Amino acid sequence: MSEAKQMLxxxxxxxVCIDDNENADYQGQMWHQYSDDPVPFSGIYEFLVAADDLFDTWDFPQRSLERRGFGHDMTEDHRDKGFPFANYNSSDELVIDKIQKQSGTRNIQGKRGKLGTFIIQVAYRQHATWQGHxxxxxxxxxxxxxxxxxxVRIIDAALLK
Structure with missing residues (x-):
C-alpha cells in the first residue's frame, strides 16, 4: 500500500475510469491533474492515442523514438504542432512543470468508473511503447x-474478475 500511495x-x-464494456471494448473517461475536464474515450485504442497525445503535450515522459506516419510529411517535430506549452526556452524547466504552474493541480484520486478505476503512471516511453505502473x-x-x-491486459483481467 505504501508504494501505491507514493505513486499517487x-x-x-x-x-482511467471505465464506465461501460460495449462490443468487447471499454468506454470511459481519462482524468489528469491539470484539467477539470475529463477526456472521454469510446475504446481502448482511443484511450491509448489520447494518453500518448497528452504525454506529447506534456513532453513527459519523453519519447525515445520520433512518431512515424504515412501519407504526409512527418519531418515536423510534434512540439511545433500547436500544443499550448510545447515551446522550449533556454531555461531548464520542463514543459510539464510549466503546465503545472499555469494550471495548478487537481486531485484525481476521487474519480470512479462504473466498472473499474485505474491510476496509471507511465514512467518511460521506450521501444515505441510504454513502461510504468x-x-x-x-x-x-x-x-x-x-x-x-x-x-491493456492488466486492465482487462481486472475487469473480468
Missing part, C-alpha cells in the same frame, strides 16, 4: 507493465 503523487498520473483502485493492487499491450 507523480506529476504525470492519469486516472498501474493501481487498480478497487483492490489497491499495484502492477508493473512493460508495454501498452500489457497495460
Amino acid at each position: 503523487f507523480a506529476r504525470n498520473l492519469i486516472c 498501474v493501481i487498480n483502485t478497487e483492490t489497491n493492487e499495484k502492477s508493473d507493465f512493460i508495454s501498452a499491450l500489457e497495460l
Whole structure:
C-alpha cells in the first residue's frame, strides 16, 4: 500500500475510469491533474492515442523514438504542432512543470468508473511503447507493465474478475 500511495503523487498520473464494456471494448473517461475536464474515450485504442497525445503535450515522459506516419510529411517535430506549452526556452524547466504552474493541480484520486478505476503512471516511453505502473483502485493492487499491450491486459483481467 505504501508504494501505491507514493505513486499517487507523480506529476504525470492519469486516472482511467471505465464506465461501460460495449462490443468487447471499454468506454470511459481519462482524468489528469491539470484539467477539470475529463477526456472521454469510446475504446481502448482511443484511450491509448489520447494518453500518448497528452504525454506529447506534456513532453513527459519523453519519447525515445520520433512518431512515424504515412501519407504526409512527418519531418515536423510534434512540439511545433500547436500544443499550448510545447515551446522550449533556454531555461531548464520542463514543459510539464510549466503546465503545472499555469494550471495548478487537481486531485484525481476521487474519480470512479462504473466498472473499474485505474491510476496509471507511465514512467518511460521506450521501444515505441510504454513502461510504468498501474493501481487498480478497487483492490489497491499495484502492477508493473512493460508495454501498452500489457497495460491493456492488466486492465482487462481486472475487469473480468
